[in-house]
Amino acid sequence: MKSVLFSRFFILLPWILIVIIMLDVDTRRPAPPLTPRPYFSPYPLPTIYAITPTYSRPVQKAELTRLANTFRQVAQLHWILVEDAVARSELVSRFLARAGLPSTHLHVPTPRRYKRPGLPRATEQRNAGLAWLRQRHQHQRAQPGVLFFADDDNTYSLELFQEMRTTRKVSVWPVGLVGGRRYERPLVENGKVVGWYTGWRADRPFAIDMAGFAVSLQVILSNPKAVFKRRGSQPGMQESDFLKQITTVEELEPKASNCTKVLVWHTRTEKVNLANEPKYRLDTVKIEV
């Protein structure tokens, strides 16, 4: 009886050891990095091109600082910063030089007649970014890339970049704190976008904020005429008017767990109070803020 037990024990022993070793090896495996570095991937990591329109105001440098702090944590990101100005400003030039990010600094002023409340913003700046992107890739076969419009005041989670990086044509996801609701999102059924959860103008063909989609570089290059339009574009319709030119609702790729996670927030910075800023007897040193 004893010898039977013994022999069973010795038959089982190697298997038990194998199971223990496997469990041990598995738990020691490090967690995958949030943004995989290129050399971990068998394919080149698609470059994310972020087009950011920006304009001079008291909070500009603060906004750009928050944005750069986010972007610096994203692998293979190229920042296209487009100033709404007649020339590149010293503040932004200095800022970019120290930002430690691959970047391109452009500028184009918004014509005065379009600088009115109720009119779409940053049309010319986003188009300048698109033109640069098309020009840069004019002669070479398109490298894998993804374009994303990143306004300077929104809040972006790092997970968002992981999601958009796999965009094949046009991808979409929810945006928090927008449209008069806690969030807006594309409604998804069987992996396809079938409608929009929104509190504002649900009749928009693509009821989505600028922060809610990404486009592959390939799609941008194969639709060279797709731009943001001033003529006929109503406020809040810019996104729809642009997306209409390059895709269809059926074609959209839902991200962020079938559009059930908020990974970007349409935050807006309140206007700063400068009521006590002196008009004369200014500070003895000149400080950039």
Ligand code: UGA
């Ligand atoms: C909403 C959308 O989220 C924007 O993408 C859209 O451009 C805008 O409406 C619109 O009405 O056109 P909202 O927060 O109201 O956003 O707009 P802002 O954040 O004030 O401006 C959007 C971007 O354009 C920002 O990056 C901002 O720096 C830039 N901007 C704004 C300019 O370059 N020039 C301006 O005169 C105003």
Ligand code: MN
């Ligand atoms: Mn904004």
